[in-house]
Amino acid sequence: MFIIKCPYCGERDHSEFSYGGEAHLIRPKQPTELSDDQWAEYLFMRKNIKGLQYERWNHSHGCRRWFNAARDTSNDKIHYVYKIGEKPTK
């Protein structure tokens, strides 16, 4: 159990949030040009990082807005949060 600081609402229990997976995956700009290998890479392959991960969260039982978090998956510590469209600071 951990606390997540929503950039719009402040600190809340994580049970108010929904996890949205790895952040900064960019949908292919020209899907028709993609090979099967590239589709597999985009759809299924994941970094599955042990350590600092950039990920998306939705404050589904609060303001219902999406944002990003930098969380260490080895201890669930959230280092910082940042808004959609922003880049991680490190």
Next chain:
Amino acid sequence: MKNKYSIFALIKNSLSYHENWQRAWRDPEPKSQYDAVIVGGGGHGLATAYYLAKEHNLKNIAVLEKGWIGGGNTGRNTTIIRSNYLWDASAGLYDHALKIWENLSQELNYNVMFSQRGVMNLAHNQHDVRELKRRTHANRLNGIDCEWLDVEQVKKFCPIINCSPNIRYPVMGSTLQRRAGTARHDAVAWGYARGADAMGVDIIQNCEVKEIRRKGDSVEGIETTKGFIKTQKIGVVAAGHSSLIANMAGLRLPLESKPLQALVSEPIKPIINTVVMSNAVHAYVSQSDKGELVIGAGTDSYISYTQKGTHEIIEGTLKAILELYPIFSRLRMLRQWGGVVDICPDASPLITKTSIKGLYFNCGWGTGGFKATPGSGHLFAHTIAKDEPHTLNAAFNINRFVSGDLVDEHGAAAVAH
């Protein structure tokens, strides 16, 4: 040769106060070179080494384990064994394992306490009823025993289930696989370890893999905390940490590692004669031979390597348990723990070659790998030794994520996490 375990050995050792039992396996230092190295000393990894030595005549094998053997998911699961999967590929895979389970104690000369007490899968709504009846038929077509029980029969087979029509998610029937059941999880790891060790396999604990060394498109060896080991074949069976090993070799896998929790109650007299699973309300329970109720909870939604998990998941599971079994309401829970499970997008495992010659992966078992331990090891050993999959694991290759030929057991026979 190892001493054979038997009633006579037991009597003989009792005369010396059980102080002279032989060690079940050695504790060797790694050699500089092996014919094959298995990364991960859980049940699947030890079984792989056992069958490599036994059926493929490879004797110079090492199993590397970061911690102690059987200390990962092998020692953390709820020990349920069944093969009532929906799709043909899964049915073949899991029933292969179940058939090995049926004779495993004899084969290993080690009591794995395999108990065919049956596994029920409850239906709580019309959709469940249709899906589970479909699965019953699919199982039978694949030669796997499975029966449909109506509510009366459910009540008769497992009397403590609350079959009242007035609960939030009433029981509307159940499947029953009578050949299914449970086993003692530690014993499986220890039995395979002892069997493999007797054939000369080196089981090296407290040895972490640091780097996979490649020469062009082939593997050359492994850099470990106990030095460099040269080998042509590496079989990775690292469960939740598989992606990390894959990264060392420059590969990506379709896995996400998440915490999965379980808990046990204080021990009580025998009360539940079978294993009851309910996918819809996410509660499953059986009783260990010590008398503890063994309860499986769900996964958390996010990637984490913490082996913990959150309280709300346990709360949800226990709510469902209490509604289905009001008789448990005053039981106290003794222990709770988590494991890190590696989940594939289609909830089916990978037993596969990779684009790197000599590098093989056995992973993605997600929330239900224990049941497959003997079959998984058997088929992975075949894949490593022959450098091609057995017909039973051909469908579980990594290229299915490119071809789209998935084995989608999510919400089918896997618990819907």
